Amino acid sequence: MKADIFVLSAPAGGGKTTIANLLLKEIPDLQRIVTYTTRKPRPGEKNGVDYVFVSKEEFEKLIQENAFLEHAIVHGNYYGTPKREVFELIEKGIDVLLVIDVQGMRQIKSNYKDIISIFLIPPSFDELKLRMKKRGDSEEEIEKRLHTAIKELKAWKEYDFIVINDDIQKAKENTKYIILSNRLKTKRFDISKIEDEKLRNLLK
């Protein structure tokens, strides 16, 4: 295996986007796959950067073409991870970071057992609420999202790693350790990268 698929999940307001962006800046050979969605862009969100925004019709056509690694309907909108982009990166030796929800993780895991899944847990329930408010979600939206968050929190046991997000920098560092240490796994060791010929021959 030349590279791996990392799934980063958290309840809404759990800080997964912030941490993902920090990781992508700091870690070489790590790339994010932009999720396709049919939901409307929030103010400031850019097409092709935050999400690929497509129509319901386009999305359903892609489902039929089996173009998604996983897809789901959340609050009435489609979300999906395009398959081709993921495996193009893996083939190049670039780790893939997928920022997706619990449903998405389950779908991918059912087909790809070897993904590495990371679940971010907020430090407290009130902090989670606060973050949703800060983000400017409406009261009704917050209620709906809290309901989902409570359900999602219970899924922590299904993940490989748990990172408590009480401090963004600390949580980012911890997530970084997971991604970097994975590169040191024996299955990722590439003898051909050993420059010394004598040593390379001994290792064969």
Next chain:
Amino acid sequence: MKADIFVLSAPAGGGKTTIANLLLKEIPDLQRIVTYTTRKPRPGEKNGVDYVFVSKEEFEKLIQENAFLEHAIVHGNYYGTPKREVFELIEKGIDVLLVIDVQGMRQIKSNYKDIISIFLIPPSFDELKLRMKKRGDSEEEIEKRLHTAIKELKAWKEYDFIVINDDIQKAKENTKYIILSNRLKTKRFDISKIEDEKLRNLLK
């Protein structure tokens, strides 16, 4: 599992002792178990710190008492890891770092599948030779050790992680990532450490 057993191996001159000492300084809740041996202390080596130096008779008595997690004869001398000290630390939630050779790793792995094994690889064969010379080993000693080193290098595939030791600081950091990320594994997550009662109850 409250804590884990890490095995750090490298061919002689591979830098395992230096790296182990740096890790023990930097990482909280990580302790080394001092190996028992019947070999004579080298200049500067302290009893109970570098090794526990015992007589052949004492060592053989301990073998009969099943007091070792692993033990082996290397170049005519016994080396052994005391079992009790390891599990006392694990029970306290302290990760254990064992700096042992390939034979030792194999023995432990045959009884304890869940150990995390790390193999340090020197950047080149000549560098390995050079380090042995720097350490002041005699020509004869170096020949003997090189022979062992070549055999040991071939065991890299049996380890969980490979760290290339071309730069002590970098190799130390990489090994640190392995130890720290392991603490984030879901099996190591302890709900009782979540201070917020509301969140703790949701996670149950």
